[in-house]
Amino acid sequence: MKSGIFHVPYMRPERTPREVFDYSILIAREADQAGFSDFMIGEHATQAWESVPNPELVIAACARETERIRFAPMAHLLGLHQPGSLAIQVGWLSKVLEGRYFLGVGPGAYPRDAILRGQPADLSEARPRRDEALQIMKKVWDRKPFHYEGKFFSGGFPAEESESAEGAEFHMMPDFSPWKSPEDLEIAMTALSHNSSSMRYAGEQGFSPISFFGGLEVARSHWNMYVEGATSKGLPTDRNRFRICRDIVVADTDKEAKKIAINGGLGHCWRQYLIPVYKQFNILNGYVDDSGTGIDPADVDMDFIAEHIWICGSPETVIAKIEKMQDDIGGFGQIVMNTHDYLEDPKPWIESMHRIATEVVPKVRPAVPTA
Amino acid sequence: MKSGIFHVPYMRPERTPREVFDYSILIAREADQAGFSDFMIGEHATQAWESVPNPELVIAACARETERIRFAPMAHLLGLHQPGSLAIQVGWLSKVLEGRYFLGVGPGAYPRDAILRGQPADLSEARPRRDEALQIMKKVWDRKPFHYEGKFFSGGFPAEESESAEGAEFHMMPDFSPWKSPEDLEIAMTALSHNSSSMRYAGEQGFSPISFFGGLEVARSHWNMYVEGATSKGLPTDRNRFRICRDIVVADTDKEAKKIAINGGLGHCWRQYLIPVYKQFNILNGYVDDSGTGIDPADVDMDFIAEHIWICGSPETVIAKIEKMQDDIGGFGQIVMNTHDYLEDPKPWIESMHRIATEVVPKVRPAVPTA
Numbered sequence: 001m002k003s004g005i006f007h008v009p010y011m012r013p014e015r016t017p018r019e020v021f022d023y024s025i026l027i028a029r030e031a032d033q034a035g036f037s038d039f040m041i042g043e044h045a046t047q048a049w050e051s052v053p054n055p056e057l058v059i060a061a062c063a064r065e066t067e068r069i070r071f072a073p074m075a076h077l078l079g080l081h082q083p084g085s086l087a088i089q090v091g092w093l094s095k096v097l098e099g100r101y102f103l104g105v106g107p108g109a110y111p112r113d114a115i116l117r118g119q120p121a122d123l124s125e126a127r128p129r130r131d132e133a134l135q136i137m138k139k140v141w142d143r144k145p146f147h148y149e150g151k152f153f154s155g156g157f158p159a160e161e162s163e164s165a166e167g168a169e170f171h172m173m174p175d176f177s178p179w180k181s182p183e184d185l186e187i188a189m190t191a192l193s194h195n196s197s198s199m200r201y202a203g204e205q206g207f208s209p210i211s212f213f214g215g216l217e218v219a220r221s222h223w224n225m226y227v228e229g230a231t232s233k234g235l236p237t238d239r240n241r242f243r244i245c246r247d248i249v250v251a252d253t254d255k256e257a258k259k260i261a262i263n264g265g266l267g268h269c270w271r272q273y274l275i276p277v278y279k280q281f282n283i284l285n286g287y288v289d290d291s292g293t294g295i296d297p298a299d300v301d302m303d304f305i306a307e308h309i310w311i312c313g314s315p316e317t318v319i320a321k322i323e324k325m326q327d328d329i330g331g332f333g334q335i336v337m338n339t340h341d342y343l344e345d346p347k348p349w350i351e352s353m354h355r356i357a358t359e360v361v362p363k364v365r366p367a368v369p370t371a
Numbered sequence: 372m373k374s375g376i377f378h379v380p381y382m383r384p385e386r387t388p389r390e391v392f393d394y395s396i397l398i399a400r401e402a403d404q405a406g407f408s409d410f411m412i413g414e415h416a417t418q419a420w421e422s423v424p425n426p427e428l429v430i431a432a433c434a435r436e437t438e439r440i441r442f443a444p445m446a447h448l449l450g451l452h453q454p455g456s457l458a459i460q461v462g463w464l465s466k467v468l469e470g471r472y473f474l475g476v477g478p479g480a481y482p483r484d485a486i487l488r489g490q491p492a493d494l495s496e497a498r499p500r501r502d503e504a505l506q507i508m509k510k511v512w513d514r515k516p517f518h519y520e521g522k523f524f525s526g527g528f529p530a531e532e533s534e535s536a537e538g539a540e541f542h543m544m545p546d547f548s549p550w551k552s553p554e555d556l557e558i559a560m561t562a563l564s565h566n567s568s569s570m571r572y573a574g575e576q577g578f579s580p581i582s583f584f585g586g587l588e589v590a591r592s593h594w595n596m597y598v599e600g601a602t603s604k605g606l607p608t609d610r611n612r613f614r615i616c617r618d619i620v621v622a623d624t625d626k627e628a629k630k631i632a633i634n635g636g637l638g639h640c641w642r643q644y645l646i647p648v649y650k651q652f653n654i655l656n657g658y659v660d661d662s663g664t665g666i667d668p669a670d671v672d673m674d675f676i677a678e679h680i681w682i683c684g685s686p687e688t689v690i691a692k693i694e695k696m697q698d699d700i701g702g703f704g705q706i707v708m709n710t711h712d713y714l715e716d717p718k719p720w721i722e723s724m725h726r727i728a729t730e731v732v733p734k735v736r737p738a739v740p741t742a
Contacts, residue, residue, distance in 0.1 A: 013543050017466035025435065045459045046529060048543035053459040057431035057467070064396065064432055082453050084488040088416045088424040095388035096428070111529070112544065116511065117455040118518060118525025140487065147489060154489025158417060158482070169643045170651075172384050172419035173483065272540045280541075 001326075003361040004038035004336035005031045005353075006074065006245050010269045011341045013048035020051055023343050024058045025065060030350045032066035034357035037334065038243075039066075040074035040104060046112035049273045056093055063097050071097060074210070075104030075190060078137075079129025080117050084155045087137035088176040090185075099179040102186035105134060105207075106198070125152065141182040143175070188243070192283070195221045203229025203237070210243040210336070215286020216328045219244060223330065239367075240333035244325070247310040248337045250355040251348065254313040258306045260348045265341035270305060284309075315359040322364050331367035372697075374732040375409035375707035376402045376724075377445065377616050381640045382712045384419035391422055394714050395429045396436060401721045403437035405728035408705065409614075410437075411445035411475060417483035420644045427464055434468050442468060445581070446475030446561060449508075450500025451488050455526045458508035459547040461556075470550040473557035476505060476578075477569070496523065512553040514546070559614070563654070566592045574600025574608070581614040581707070586657020587699045590615060594701065610738075611704030615696070618681040619708045621726040622719065625684040629677045631719045636712035637681065638673060646671070655680075686730040693735050702738035 007027060011020045028039050039062070041055035052058060055073035062071060076086060094101040107126035108114060119125050129152045136155035139146050147156040161171040178185040188208040191198045194217070202209050203226040211222040223242060230237045247266055251257035261267055278284045284297040291308040306312050311321045322335055337356055342349035378398060382391045399410050410433070412426035423429060426444035433442060447457060465472040478497035479485060490496050500523045507526035510517050518527040532542040549556035559579040562570045565588070573580050574597040582593040594613060601608045618637055622628035632638055649655050655668040662679040677683050682692045693706055708727055713720035 013540060013545065017463050017545075017547075018469055021431075021434070021467045045456075045547060046544050047541075048545045049540060051463075051545040051547075053456075053463050053547055054427075056425075057427060057460070057464060060392075060428035061432045061435055063392070065435070080453060081456050082451060082488055085416075085424075085452050088487070089428070092388050092422075092424045093428060096392045098389055115518070115527045115529040116459070117453055118507075118520060118527045121529075136489075147486075149489060156486045156489045158486040158492075169384060169420060170418075170648050173417050174384070174419045174422040176388075176416060176422075176424055277541050 001332075001361055001364050001366075002037040002334040003035070003357050004040065004243060004334050005036050005339055006040050006042075006336050007339045008042045008050050009052055009339065009341075010049055010265070010273070011051060011343075012265075012268070012272075013051075015051075015341070015343065017051070019343060021058060021061070023341070023346075024052070025061055026346065027339050027350075027353075028058075028062045028069065028071075029065050030353055031357075032069040034354040036069055036353075036357050038070045038072065038102070038336070040072045040336070043073055043075065043077055044110060044113060045116060046110055049269070056089060059093060059101070060096065063100075066100075068100075070100045070102060072102040072104050072188065074188065075106035077108035077113060077130075078105050078133035079119065079126050079152070080108055080113060081133070083133040083136035083153050084140055086133070087140040090137070091141060091176040091178045094179040094185060095176070097179070099184075101179065102188060104188050104190065104210075105130065106189060128152065138182065141177040143177055190245075191222050191225075193281075194218045194286070195225055197225070199223075199225035200229035202226055203231070203235065204233050206230070206233075206235050208241040208243065210245065211332075212245050214283050215290050216325070217289060218286045219329050223332075238333075239331040242332035243334040243336050244329070244332050245336040245338055247340075248318060248335075248352075248356055249310065249312045250315055250318050250352045250360060252314060254317050257312040257314065257317075257352070260352065261306055261310055261312045262302050264345070264349065265343070266310065267302060269340050271302070275300075315355060315363075318356070318360050319363050322360070323367075326364065326367035329367075335361060335364075372703075372732055372735050372737075373408040373705040374406070374728050375411065375614060375705050376407050376710055377411050377413075377707050378710045379413045379421050380423055380710065380712075381420055381636070381644070382422060382714075383636075383639070383643075384422075386422075386712070386714065388422070390714060392429060392432070394712070395423070396432055397717065398710050398721075398724075399429075399433045399440065399442075400436050401724055402728075403440040405725040407440055407724075407728050409441045409443065409473070409707070411443045411707070414444055414446065414448055415481060415484060416487060417481055420640070427460060430464060430472070431467065434471075437471075439471070441471045441473060443473040443475050443559065445559065446477035448479035448484060448501075449476050449504035450490065450497050450523070451479055451484060452504070454504040454507035454524050455511055457504070458511040461508070462512060462547040462549045465550040465556060466547070468550070470555075472550065473559060475559050475561065475581075476501065477560060499523065509553065512548040514548055561616075562593045562596075564652075565589045565657070566596055568596070570594075570596035571600035573597055574602070574606065575604050577601070577604075577606050579612040579614065581616065582703075583616050585654050586661050587696070588660060589657045590700050594703075609704075610702040613703040614705040614707050615700070615703050616707040616709055618711075619689060619706075619723075619727055620681065620683045620720075621686055621689050621723045621731060623685060625688050628683040628685065628688075628723070631723065632677055632681055632683045633673050635716070635720065636714070640711050641676060642673070646676075686726060686734075689727070689731050690734055693731070694738075697735065697738035700738075706732060706735075
């Protein structure tokens with residue numbers, strides 16, 4: 001099993017952009033040194049708790065300060081950008097990183113992000129824009145002449161000009177298609193809701209599926225929708241490509257891990273931001289079902305969350321919880337930890353990160369395949 | 372007088388994106404240490420010799436490796452991007468750099484850059500797109516609710532949502548307007564051609580004027596057009612805001628400087644790229660006029676270029692040439708050196724950069740005001 005990092009970024013609203021930027025790079029450096037495989041960064045402009053408008057600015061800075069870890073914007077909200085501009089930026093950055101890059105794509109889920117671009121707040125354009133943008137980006141990466149005028153976007157690729165004897169280099173174009181080839185670019189998508197249609201789409205497109213975990217039944221539904229989409233197009237499926245995102249804290253003892261979680265940035269984020277959001281969208285229900293406690297989702301408190309929603313504990317406890325999840329879901333290839341804002345006292349968080357990559361994930365036994 | 376760097380980037384077509392990226396940061400670090408005030412980076416996707424599709428990826432990496440120097444994309448080609456996406460990226464990056472940021476804007480001059488976005492190759496949409504995009508960006512920075520549907524772009528800004536007692540932080544928005552305030556963001560534009568209408572526009576808008584030098588008469592026309600534009604709107608003009616870009620090499624002796632120029636990346640760029648381009652667009656004529664030699668522009672050779680187009684020599688020679696230019700043009704506030712591709716042997720180029728910032732520019736006497 002591999003390990004990854006998801007940096008939403010959950011940073012307190014009072015952090016300055018410079019603090020967010022520097023903390024992002026600190027976490028990426030530590031993740032690189034600890035041995036995580038992947039580092040994913042969100043893209044949002046209108047959520048005070050998720051405040052990186054273009055993840056590639058952070059990734060570019062990380063290119064110079066990391067050696068092995070791969071990076072991805074997760075996700076570029078494709079309907080919110082000019083597809084030709086984004087295509088060449090993605091291709092160029094994948095080359096700057098010499099392949100340590102993959103691409104997350106999504107339609108965007110926050111009405112305010114759409115309003116900022118003059119698009120309908122009901123997000124009715126989000127998916128058709130995503131699809132049209134991706135189609136244009138892929139054509140740009142093919143580097144063959146085309147001109148396309150769609151419902152939302154225009155795009156094209158220029159024909160090679162003839163090389164005059166003098167000034168031939170004036171006519172040359174750089175190659176900003178992805179590292180090695182467009183086919184070598186891994187593309188991934190996330191899903192949150194039960195039976196997410198994004199997962200079916202990811203399967204149809206041959207993308208990698210990522211489950212923002214919301215309970216076992218929701219995670220299973222993500223894989224099932226993915227298989228449904230892939231099968232409908234005759235594409236293979238591989239559980240090693242399936243990533244599951246969780247909040248995880250490791251310390252010497254279960255008690256110590258819970259303390260770091262509840263009293264630190266993880267707990268603060270859930271209290272101030274995620275619990276209200278998750279209650280609003282009924283996302284806590286899946287966790288409550290898994291817990292078998294039968295409590296009302298409205299009554300979940302921090303102790304319940306630390307026990308049943310986060311994965312907190314000693315290395316042994318965390319290994320056991322991940323193995324159980326593996327068996328319950330039927331196997332996945334990468335456990336992804338969400339990062340949190342431990343800016344004021346990063347030490348216990350960074351130690352936990354290192355232990356996850358070195359003491360936990362390498363010891364998780366393979367899943368018992370169920371489907 | 373201040374000193375600046377213009378990094379087009381003139382990098383040989385065979386350089387990889389990673390080489391371009393790393394060399395850009397090397398030059399920025401050296402410029403920062405030498406004492407240059409500003410570092411500007413171009414944005415092009417379809418010229419093999421000017422291959423940075425988004426200068427802000429480089430600037431973000433430089434944010435961590437420099438301390439005093441200011442950065443600018445020069446220029447963001449506004450018609451080629453989604454204005455809302457670009458507005459928040461610019462604002463965020465200006466905050467990441469804590470004010471060490473200013474903004475270049477332009478319409479785009481290369482047909483292939485337009486074709487890539489599905490726009491007319493005759494660039495007929497370039498200026499109206501620039502104007503509409505800038506209008507939207509400024510409204511986004513104002514952070515007041517609006518919805519705008521223009522000829523080319525849509526944009527908007529969401530209204531503040533009411534803060535519920537629970538989940539108030541879900542409703543908070545980050546502030547991605549420029550550092551301090553939108554009014555504190557310096558905006559600049561470049562001009563190349565004689566009597567460039569871009570300079571009148573810059574004057575009308577209160578932007579800073581930058582002359583890509585093409586001879587004294589052309590540079591004077593840039594300032595005159597700028598004053599014309601500013602005066603028409605009742606705006607003040609200040610020659611300290613006027614930047615002039617030149618190719619400059621300093622060494623112990625005139626002979627040594629010319630050798631570094633002709634045999635290095637500067638000479639290679641002119642031979643392979645700029646002479647053919649400049650001949651095609653009649654840009655050499657202004658230099659030939661200044662030289663008083665009366666030669667046919669078709670006959671200029673590298674010795675002519677080193678003597679009459681570049682500013683090469685000992686510190687004393689270079690100081691004298693800049694002072695003469697100051698008097699001939701009537702004064703300007705910043706001499707900007709174009710960077711070139713000395714990747715294989717950076718030492719003489721970097722030494723020249725340091726001497727320009729420390730031995731030349733501080734000793735240039737103020738201009739005799741002429742207008």
